[in-house]
Amino acid sequence: MVDFYPPTHPYDSGFLDTGDGNRIYYEQLGNPEGKPALYLHGGPGAGFPKRPTRAWDPEAYRLIRFDQRNCGRSTPHGSDPAADMALNTTRHLIEDIERLREHLGVERWLLNGASWGSTLLLAYAQEFPERVGEIVIQAVTTTRRAETDWLYRGVGGFRPEAWDRFRDAAPESERGGDVYQLLAAYARMMEDPDRAVRERVANEWLAWEDAVIEGEPNGIPGMYSDREMDDRIAFVRICSHFFSNGAWLEEDQLLRNAHKLAGIPGVLAHGRYDMGCPAQTAWELAKAWPDAKLHIFDDSGHVGSEAMTKTMRQAIEDFKHRK
16 A cells, blocks of 8 residues: 655646636646646535645646635635626536646646535536546535435434524525525525625534534544635535535436546545435446446545545556556
């Protein structure tokens, strides 16, 4: 099993102008002549980790990572009420990825992502399969209706007190419909001109996210709320915007189109006790994508485990010399 590499810091960074007022922050790490790999962060709206990487061989890989629209160091930031959420959709993000590929002169790259990052990764790969060499995913999700309904309502059966609080933060008239009505209520509240309202609503959303994950194997208390207030506001504003709109994806689109990934080898790693993203989706994706190998870990939830980390890192190691 490969050991961790020494911390690798960026050798290049910059902003990509999208032409519509958005600027996407990106970094490159490792070897400029190495195998290109793109990391897609979760959330949506979480931004990528601001720490160096140790999982990627700095001699073999040219790792690229970027902050998706309106989060991290990309501008305008989602905490700014003037940031136009209409310019932040799955379609915009797919176009940003392709624009970044062209800007950096990448012919084909390995894609790596987790949680929401896996949804975006799959959507991009199915549109541009000729640009994708390999795929490595942790915590598979496709953001279909059943998954969204589970995360923001169904799992409340395990955390009823936390879900009641999450639901009751919305206006009473918007609590009784389907999950999209509740999420749309949050999205509207996150557009309130009063920052105090946005802060309160963001904290309520993140309290729910924390409740879902903290009881899992290896769950981390306060994992989602442990960020600066501006980042909390941006995260919840972007999440509620995306999820209340079904991420602008047709139902089962990413599973139905998995055949477009034929010939692309993939490794999928998923926790058996992932409360936010049930393993059913990973199982269905692996069945629809014969070139993918699925690993399900009985000691893991959404956060992962030592065994899952080793498997993910070994996949990255195994792919580094594949042409």
